[in-house]
Amino acid sequence: MTGILRNKKLKLIGLIAATIVPLAALSVTFAGLFWSSIQPAFTVNGQPYYVDVAVPADRWCDVINPIHVSVYVPAGAKTELISESKGPCGVITITTFYEGHTTEIVYATVYVRTDSERIPVQMELRGNTGNTLVCLGKAAETIVCRFNAD
Secondary structure, three states, rough: HHHHHHHHHHHHHHHHHHHHHHHHHHHHHOOOEEEEEEEEEEEEOOEEEEEEEEHHHHHHHHHEEEEEEEEEEEEOOOEEEEOOOOOHOOOHHHHHHHEEEEEEEEEEEEEEEEEEOEEEEEEEEOOOOOOOEEEEEEEEOOOEEEEEEO
């Protein structure tokens, strides 16, 4: 009986290893890109927020200006743009606030356009509450990150 259980455990370990190794290789390849980001900053009801928009460092010149950052806030929220951002190859951000599309959350969308194939894009939305969301996509797609504004 113990031989059968041991054999099943070995098969299970083999199956887990066979699943994890390809996934680890995929993450290493993706994470192996050297990313570079630009970061517009703003406040919502006095609370600071930052949006990091990152593309592989060698692909900035493929990005068509500007990168549009849309920030959706609760009705009546007070917003202030702290700074836009300028990155490599003269790429800039334009941040626009939209009020009343949500009741409890702050969320942002990023739209990056390119002339060439769709390149990977990362967006990170950070607030002062310690919330950090990383959202991934490709150029020519709208990337959405949303979290509670509290």
